[in-house]
Amino acid sequence: QVQLVESGGGLVQPGGSLRLSCAASGNRFTLYIMGWYRQAPGKQRELVATITSDGSTNYADSVKGRFTISRDNAKKTVSLQMNSLKPEDTAVYYCNADHRWQVLHYWGQGTQVTVSS
DSSP: OOEEEEEOOEEEOTTOOEEEEEEEESSOGGGEEEEEEEEOTTSOOEEEEEEOTTOOEEEOTTTTTTEEEEEETTTTEEEEEEOSOOGGGOEEEEEEEEESSSSOEEEOOOEEEEEOO
């Protein structure tokens, strides 16, 4: 059983920055591929970024060069640094944990990010 709690969302102007954090509870944090997803009103949930326990990352094309995902295995946390934010980045951002072997997939409650002037 894994519980995920996101924080750090809020209102920011275009071009601004925001840092999201996800705190995980449970056992064997390193067995999970961690990720951030987002869902805008009227749209499907989409992948933003993922990171493995050894630091290998993948990003959606729309955020490459602007967002950076990181994790601290000792603290069981995952972060998403978002720079040069655009209005189209507005969405609810969700933290995700995907077990490497078992069919186990966990989601946080989400945190709202609004980019508007």
